[in-house]
Amino acid sequence: MTLRCEVTDTSSNWTFLWYKAVSYRHDLPSFTYRGKYYFPGLLPDSSRGAGGSFTLSLAAPHHNGLYVCRAEGGDPAYQTQFSDVVPLWVLALSRPASLVIRPNRSQHFTHNSLSLSCEVPDNSTGWTLRWRTKRREGPACPDGWESEAGSTCSTTSPVQEDSGEYWCGSESGDSNPVNITVTSGDVILESPAHPVTEGDPLTLCCLSRNNNSTFSADFYKDGSLLQSQTTGVMTIPAVSKAHQGLYKCRHPELGESPESPVMVFNLSPPASVVIRPNRSQHFTHNSLSLSCEVPDNSTEWTLRWRTKRREGPACPDGWESEAGSTCSTTSPVQEDSGEYWCGSESGGRSNPVNITVTSGDVILESPAHPVTEGDPLTLRCLSRNNNSTFSADFYRDGSLLPSQTTGEMTIPAVSKAHQGLYKCRHPELGESPESPVMVFRSDYPASPFSVFRLVCSVPVFSLTIMLVVQCFRSNSQSKVDDEEERTYEVSEA
The missing domain is CATH 2.60.40.10 (Immunoglobulins)
Structure with missing residues (x-):
C-alpha cells in the first residue's frame, strides 16, 4: 500500500510526513472528518525525503484508519496544512475469525440490547473482542458491558459513546473490523455491517425506536434522494459496485437515520494478469510478456500499469502490442517496475500484480x-x-x-x-x-448471516492514495499557536 503526497507549490525542496488518526491527545492539533474530531499520530519512519511516497509492504486490517499527510520545506523550515483525509479499510480474504452482531446490523438504538461475539471456524481459543471508539479503546469488553463465555460482550443499554470500530483479536492476528453506530434518535437504517457480494440481493429497512418496525420512508445514497418509498423497505435484486456508498433513510416526522456505508466486493475478478515468465522478478533485457486472461473471452479488457514515473491505459513505451490484450518486450528496463492490472471500458479491474525489473x-x-x-x-x-x-x-x-x-x-x-x-x-x-x-x-469460512448479508472480503494487493496539501508560510511562533489552537477543516478525498 503506497501513500503519495503532492504539494501544489513546487518552489521548495519538500520532505513529507504521514499521519494516522489516533485517540485523543492533548498535545496534538485536531482535524475533523464527517463532523468528528481526530488527532494525527505521526507514522514511524514517515519522512521519506523528496519522493513524496510512503509504502507499507503488506497491508493488513491493523492499518485501517484515517490518514493525512503534510509537507515540510523552506529556509527556515515550515510545515504546510494537513491534506484532505483519506479513510482506509483493509480487508483480508483469509480471516481467522469474524465478528457476529446481534441484532445483525450496523446501526443501533441507545438503551436497546446489543451483543458482539467472535466466531472462530476452528474453535480456537485466545480470541477477544477489541474496539476503538472516539475517546476509548480496549482489548476486552467496553465499560458497562458484560463479558460472557465464548468471547462475547453484551449490554442492555448501549450509549452513543459506544459508537466505533470493533473487531476480534488474538496473538495470531485480527479479524476484519466492523463499524457500529449507536444513536439516541428515533430512526435507524437496518443495513449490513459487513460487505456484501456482487450479484446478491440487498435489502435496507428503516426502523423506528418505538416499535422497531418498518414504516414509510425515503432512502438516500451519498446525500442524494435515491427514491421515495411507499414502505420503509428498499430492495436491490442484484447489488453491484455501482451501489456502493453511504446510505440513510428519513421519515418526515420522526427524522432521519445516521449514515452507514454499503461496501460491495467481487470475489471472482472478471480478468487476471498472466505473466510470462511466470514470476514477479525479471532481469533487464530479458523477454517479458503480460496479457489479460478473461474467462468469457470478452474483448474490452486491456493491460494497464503504473510505474514510478509513468502510467497508462495500454502497453508501456517501447513494448509491443499483440492480439488478445497482450504487451511484450525483449528488453525491459528498471523503469518498467511497477503495478500492472487488467481494466475494462466499463470500469472493471482485475487484481493487480507487482513486477520488479532489476539490472x-x-x-x-x-x-x-x-x-x-x-x-x-x-x-x-x-x-x-x-x-x-x-x-x-x-x-x-x-x-x-x-x-x-x-x-x-x-x-x-x-x-x-x-x-x-x-x-x-x-x-x-x-x-x-x-x-x-x-x-x-x-476453506474460506461460510457466513453466519442471511444471503443478503454475507461476510465477504477481498485481498488488498496494493493501493495508491494521493493526498494533496495546501501550503502557507508563517513564522515559528504563529505556527506553534496555529497547531495548538487551530481545528483543520478537511473534506473527504
Whole structure:
C-alpha cells in the first residue's frame, strides 16, 4: 500500500510526513472528518525525503484508519496544512475469525440490547473482542458491558459513546473490523455491517425506536434522494459496485437515520494478469510478456500499469502490442517496475500484480499472485548468466532462513505463517530484490448471516492514495499557536 503526497507549490525542496488518526491527545492539533474530531499520530519512519511516497509492504486490517499527510520545506523550515483525509479499510480474504452482531446490523438504538461475539471456524481459543471508539479503546469488553463465555460482550443499554470500530483479536492476528453506530434518535437504517457480494440481493429497512418496525420512508445514497418509498423497505435484486456508498433513510416526522456505508466486493475478478515468465522478478533485457486472461473471452479488457514515473491505459513505451490484450518486450528496463492490472471500458479491474525489473545478477523466482494455504511453494534463486539455480541463502523479512544446499527452497504445505518479504543471496553474485509472498485460505469460512448479508472480503494487493496539501508560510511562533489552537477543516478525498 503506497501513500503519495503532492504539494501544489513546487518552489521548495519538500520532505513529507504521514499521519494516522489516533485517540485523543492533548498535545496534538485536531482535524475533523464527517463532523468528528481526530488527532494525527505521526507514522514511524514517515519522512521519506523528496519522493513524496510512503509504502507499507503488506497491508493488513491493523492499518485501517484515517490518514493525512503534510509537507515540510523552506529556509527556515515550515510545515504546510494537513491534506484532505483519506479513510482506509483493509480487508483480508483469509480471516481467522469474524465478528457476529446481534441484532445483525450496523446501526443501533441507545438503551436497546446489543451483543458482539467472535466466531472462530476452528474453535480456537485466545480470541477477544477489541474496539476503538472516539475517546476509548480496549482489548476486552467496553465499560458497562458484560463479558460472557465464548468471547462475547453484551449490554442492555448501549450509549452513543459506544459508537466505533470493533473487531476480534488474538496473538495470531485480527479479524476484519466492523463499524457500529449507536444513536439516541428515533430512526435507524437496518443495513449490513459487513460487505456484501456482487450479484446478491440487498435489502435496507428503516426502523423506528418505538416499535422497531418498518414504516414509510425515503432512502438516500451519498446525500442524494435515491427514491421515495411507499414502505420503509428498499430492495436491490442484484447489488453491484455501482451501489456502493453511504446510505440513510428519513421519515418526515420522526427524522432521519445516521449514515452507514454499503461496501460491495467481487470475489471472482472478471480478468487476471498472466505473466510470462511466470514470476514477479525479471532481469533487464530479458523477454517479458503480460496479457489479460478473461474467462468469457470478452474483448474490452486491456493491460494497464503504473510505474514510478509513468502510467497508462495500454502497453508501456517501447513494448509491443499483440492480439488478445497482450504487451511484450525483449528488453525491459528498471523503469518498467511497477503495478500492472487488467481494466475494462466499463470500469472493471482485475487484481493487480507487482513486477520488479532489476539490472542485478540475481533474482528470486516467486509467485506474482497469492498462493493457497496448504499448497506447496517453491522459491528459486536465478542468475542472469544462465538463468539456472545455484547455491544460495534465502531470507524472509530480513531474517536468514535455514541454509539451503541448492538455490531452491520448497515449503511442502504453505500457511499464513509463511507470508512475508522474501529474497535470496549468493555470496559472489549478490542478492535479489525483495518480493512479497501472500497466502490465502482455501476453506474460506461460510457466513453466519442471511444471503443478503454475507461476510465477504477481498485481498488488498496494493493501493495508491494521493493526498494533496495546501501550503502557507508563517513564522515559528504563529505556527506553534496555529497547531495548538487551530481545528483543520478537511473534506473527504
